[in-house]
Amino acid sequence: METLENGRRQIMLSPAAKVLVSFVQRAFETALRLPGLILLELWWRARMQGDDVLGVEWTKELMKNEQVSSFLEVSRILEFVHTRNFDESAAHILSYSVLFLSALFLLLPVLRLVSVYMHALSFALFGFAHYMSIRYVQLEQESGGEIVLDDFVKLERHGFHFLAQVMIGLTISCLLRIQSDLARASLAIFCAPIVARMCGFPVDRLMVAHNFATSGIMLAICFYLLNTGPALLLWIRRAYKQLRATLVVRGVAGGSMAIWRRLRIPSLLASAWVTLWCLRVYVEVSKRQKVIEPLEYPLIVLAAIAESTATPLSLFGLAVTVSYAAKFILQGARLGLIGATEGPQTHDAAAVVMQGGYTEGLTLVLLCAQTGVLGMKLAPRAFLLGLVLFIVMSALMQSLFELLEPHLLSLGASHHASRLRHVRALILATILFAGPFGMAYAIARFLPLDLWCVIIVSNCLLTSLQTLSTVIVYTLFLIETRAAEPWERLDDLIFYCKAGTRALEFLLALVVIIYGLYASFFGQWSYASAFVLLIHCYFNVWRRLQSGWRAFQLRRKAAENIQVLARASQEQLRKLRDVCAICFMDMVEEARVTPCSHFFHGACLRKWLFVKQSCPLCHADLSLGAKRRRPTSAADRDDDSEEGYSSEWESESEHHSSETEYTMASSDEGEAF
Incomplete structure (x- = not known):
């Protein structure tokens, strides 16, 4: 789907396509900046070792494999780079130039970074063109004799090298976006040895043409750098001002976080x-x-x-x-x-x-x-x-x-x-x-x-x-x-399961303590091990033992409270025809009656009392009624006795609110166990 906005064509993408495009962009930018971080890592390793400024040993070990070392004769290139007699100042300059290159890779905008890669690829292509030119001269010197171009087969080697040099020049022209016709023609300067040989140039003088082409391309690169260098320095100055403005406006912390997100440092790392x-x-x-x-x-x-x-x-x-x-x-x-x-x-x-x-x-x-x-x-x-x-x-x-x-x-x-x-x-x-x-x-x-x-x-x-x-x-x-009815023993089974689990956890903690003490007395003792054992004893042994005992006490108290509550008779349940206010299921066979005359499933009320010692509906205190009452059958008592007990229970509950708050807090702590 396409739309026109402000004279520019925009493509409306689906959400999935937008996510894919965003992922590809992030991956592409990360791949472009990756050499900068790797250079910084190698430089840091060299500084930690005290020598080997360019990571010589690491790169040599990497290139020991025959397949890798034979490609472009990497071992000879490394030997040429690392055996020069640099003095100390030149070595430091070379070392910190790695930091400069790393900063360029990490801080340049994506478009500028792509331009850097284009220039680097162009320089690599110039090197390949130089290699092809030397190879052509060597082949001609090995063949010797006069050249006679009277057959298509005899043109094969010359034509191949000529076409390769032209294609390399064309590729460099596209990468660098060169507009001048003279500059484009100069990119194929390594065709000079080929043209000279085809014109009858002596074989022993053919290296002169190659040297001329190499000198010409080096001068062209020098002029190009002199023309583009000031623009790069101006951009570095502008980028420094923008970075300083970001840190001043947002602060050091905010500016650093903005730069961290913009450069995608975690992905790079x-x-x-x-x-x-x-x-x-x-x-x-x-x-x-x-x-x-x-x-x-x-x-x-x-x-x-x-x-x-x-x-x-x-x-x-x-x-x-x-x-x-x-x-x-x-x-x-x-x-x-x-x-x-x-x-x-x-x-x-x-x-x-x-x-x-x-x-x-x-x-x-x-x-x-x-x-x-x-x-x-x-x-x-x-x-x-x-x-x-x-x-x-x-x-x-x-x-x-x-x-x-x-x-x-x-x-x-x-x-x-x-x-x-x-x-x-x-x-x-x-x-x-x-x-x-x-x-x-x-x-x-x-x-x-x-x-x-x-x-x-x-x-x-x-x-x-x-x-x-x-x-x-x-x-x-x-x-x-x-199940058709709530399972009254469910909560007990769950408690037993969790209690058994906590007991085994406690035993595991004790095993660690015993081994730690044994290792401290008969093995190697250290302050770190003693500190770890102390923390382990407090959190995994003492705290677990404390919370387990508190949960056991609260559960026993809740079980005593639920046992003293009367059971509702079948006649009461048929007359009531209500649902449990906790689980919203019908009360058909079993229910408990609170002192405030509210009916609940026994299993549901038991679960509630493990958390709070109060009525789920009116929030009346149930713990005091459990202390003052004995188990009685609801079928044997009349309505008047229920009302009398309820009023007595409510009057007493007002004098013990502080005890209720303590019980509720203890229940909440025990539930965590």
């Missing part, structure tokens, strides 16, 4: 790190002569990760990559659970997806900064990075569980959810149950056992245990949903 990691994997695989065993692949991947993470810049790149991967996994899990069009997501799911990725990336950066990964050698760095990545994967598993739990429980209580949604949720539950066991096996298989490994394994087993508990509660909800 992730792309640069992935590129370096892929190159390292290629080098590690290509230098191995024997067939790689399946168990060696994780070691190769881990070694490549450690080698690619050597500076703070690459560490942030790894963190952003992990953050993107975690967010992608959480988004995929959300789409798998809820679907794109099957309804709105819950608040918990939205919060998990919104915060997804940031927790994992921040955890990785903090752990690496705390352990000093960047200052270590390759072997210990690989070990610690593997440990940190396992911690991040454990956190990701926990985020997936937080996404799954409310959705699975809502499916268990839903009457209209499709079977496909149940199947997808159960598949994710199976992955979360079996995946942590695989992580625990990998930790025990590839990493030496220490306190950190035990903590990670306990977290993995904790995720599996919580997933199993959630599936059991989901099954109980399914059974209760399909």
Whole structure:
């Protein structure tokens, strides 16, 4: 669909097409700016090493492969560049010129950056034309003799090289948008040796024509740079003024964030790190002569990760990559659970997806900064990075569980959810149950056992245990949903299931403490391990024990309160013919009567009393009536006695409001357990 606006043709795209176009634009801009960040990373590595200003050793190791080194004779080019006798000042100039090039790649607008790439490609084509000219001269010197162009076959080599030089000149003319006819003709100056040879120029003098063409093209490049250089300097000055104005108007923080978003720094960091990691994997695989065993692949991947993470810049790149991967996994899990069009997501799911990725990336950066990964050698760095990545994967598993739990429980209580949604949720539950066991096996298989490994394994087993508990509660909800009457024992079963889960979690925490104490007394003791044990004891042992005991006390008190409430008789239920105000289902067989003469299902009222010790309708205090009454049958009492008790109960409730508030607060805390 096309429209005309202000004399310009605009194409109206669909939302999906707009998203695709935006993605392609972002990917294209990221690819254009990527060399700048890679140059900055290599420069930073060279500065950390103290020598090797241009990253000689790294590039030489990369080019050890025969296929790569043979292409354009890269090893000879590197040898020419890195064996010059530069003095110290020239080396510093060359080093900081890398920073200048990196800044150009990162800060130039896209159109200017495309122009830079066009010029770079043109210079590369000039080099290729120079190579073709030398090759032609060498072939002619090897053939020797006089040239006789009396046959089409004899014109083949000359015609091919002539056509190649013309096409190279035409391509450069299109890339640089040269308008002058004389300048266009000068681009094919490397045709001079070919024309001279076809005109009978001696073979031993043919190199003179080639040298003439090379000198001419160098002069042309020099004049071109002198003409375009001032414009580039003016643009740099203008860009500096715009950058300073942005920082002044928006402030340092706001201006930095605007530049951060405009340059898409996170995408650049992730792309640069992935590129370096892929190159390292290629080098590690290509230098191995024997067939790689399946168990060696994780070691190769881990070694490549450690080698690619050597500076703070690459560490942030790894963190952003992990953050993107975690967010992608959480988004995929959300789409798998809820679907794109099957309804709105819950608040918990939205919060998990919104915060997804940031927790994992921040955890990785903090752990690496705390352990000093960047200052270590390759072997210990690989070990610690593997440990940190396992911690991040454990956190990701926990985020997936937080996404799954409310959705699975809502499916268990839903009457209209499709079977496909149940199947997808159960598949994710199976992955979360079996995946942590695989992580625990990998930790025990590839990493030496220490306190950190035990903590990670306990977290993995904790995720599996919580997933199993959630599936059991989901099954109980399914059974209760399909029952004709509310299941009075459902809440007790759910409590027993969760209490058993908390007890096993408590035992896992105790195992970690016991191992930590053993390692501290008989192994290597450190302040970091002692601090971790102290935090673990407080949050995972003492707080859990405290909350569990409080929840048990509140539940026992609520059970006592519900037991003293009278049961409604069948005659009362038939006369009432009402629904429960909590679940809105008919009260046919069983109900409880509160002192304020309100009727509820016993199971529904029990659940309510676990949260609040008050009537759901009139909010009258029910805890005092439970203390002063004894179990009686509703069929044996008359209406007058009910009214007398109700008035007595209401008068007493006014004197104990403070106790009610304390009970309600305690119930709210116990519900968290």
